[in-house]
Amino acid sequence: MPTISTSTLSHSANAVSPATSLRQIWWPTPALGATALLHAGGTAALIYDPLAWPWIGGGLLANHALLTAAGFAPRSGMLGPNLARLPTAAAARGEVALTFDDGPDPEVTPRVLDLLDTADMKASFFLVGERAERYPVLAREIVRRGHCVENHSFRHSPWFAFCGVGKARREIDRAQRAIADATGFLPVYFRAPFGIRSPLLEPALAAYGLRYVSWTRRGFDTVDRDAAKVFDRLARGLAAGDVLLLHDGAVSRARADGMGVLAPLHALLARLAERGLRSVTLRAACAAQDG
Numbered sequence: 039m040p041t042i043s044t045s046t047l048s049h050s051a052n053a054v055s056p057a058t059s060l061r062q063i064w065w066p067t068p069a070l071g072a073t074a075l076l077h078a079g080g081t082a083a084l085i086y087d088p089l090a091w092p093w094i095g096g097g098l099l100a101n102h103a104l105l106t107a108a109g110f111a112p113r114s115g116m117l118g119p120n121l122a123r124l125p126t127a128a129a130a131r132g133e134v135a136l137t138f139d140d141g142p143d144p145e146v147t148p149r150v151l152d153l154l155d156t157a158d159m160k161a162s163f164f165l166v167g168e169r170a171e172r173y174p175v176l177a178r179e180i181v182r183r184g185h186c187v188e189n190h191s192f193r194h195s196p197w198f199a200f201c202g203v204g205k206a207r208r209e210i211d212r213a214q215r216a217i218a219d220a221t222g223f224l225p226v227y228f229r230a231p232f233g234i235r236s237p238l239l240e241p242a243l244a245a246y247g248l249r250y251v252s253w254t255r256r257g258f259d260t261v262d263r264d265a266a267k268v269f270d271r272l273a274r275g276l277a278a279g280d281v282l283l284l285h286d287g288a289v290s291r292a293r294a295d296g297m298g299v300l301a302p303l304h305a306l307l308a309r310l311a312e313r314g315l316r317s318v319t320l321r322a323a324c325a326a327q328d329g
């Protein structure tokens with residue numbers, strides 16, 4: 039039976055409610071700090087010279103447009119820390135991180151787990167909280183096979199990026215609880231639905247000690263029915279330190295061959311072995327860095 043690290047178990051033993059520690063205190067990025075200053079300066083300027091409102095309004099609109107664009111750039115660090123590649127030490131060990139979003143799914147996830155077992159590779163599964171609630175045995179099976187489960191929101195709403203702080207926090211909290219109840223694991227990483235990030239997300243993540251993860255490359259396996267093209271997107275430029283995004287959710291099941299992710303995953307695992315690369319969980323790859 040796979041070993042689950044004691045640090046992971048201690049996470050699961052923690053209360054799910056927000057706690058305070060140094061790593062959980064939110065510090066705005068330079069872009070968000072500049073935004074706050076711009077708003078304060080704009081308000082002061084408006085009081086001093088109300089006729090300047092077109093310039094001030096235009097400046098604030100441009101600022102908001104920039105932040106919105108950053109939210110649609112999945113690998114941007116403008117809105118907060120963003121793990122898009124593994125730390126240098128993990129890359130030096132020849133590690134990559136396979137990550138799967140949108141599960142668990144009773145048809146797809148067991149087959150993904152079997153492929154990973156055969157290749158002796160580990161992965162991180164970004165679970166949708168309500169699916170972990172619906173399929174707790176399957177969620178536990180992911181952990182039993184030595185993989186990690188992380189947070190991909192509770193409902194996977196397409197509107198998640200447009201939630202206010204309170205609603206985003208409730209989505210994150212419900213998913214933390216659902217995944218911890220099902221598996222005994224408390225997630226430590228978060229990925230936003232559809233990879234779209236709100237400028238208001240980072241404070242909510244910090245309250246739960248969660249770190250944001252995007253990816254180095256993705257296969258678009260939920261939208262492209264051509265397995266060869268999906269594999270090519272993942273394998274082109276493949277290198278140690280890559281974070282690779284695939285999906286084991288219901289959309290994958292709906293693909294033409296019934297299991298969109300399986301063929302490219304099978305080929306990708308073979309390619310990793312050929313290159314001497316090893317997929318590990320994000321927690322294992324970042325253990326030294328996270329302390």
Ligand SMILES: [Zn+2]
Nearest residue numbers: 139140231232
């Ligand atoms: Zn997703």
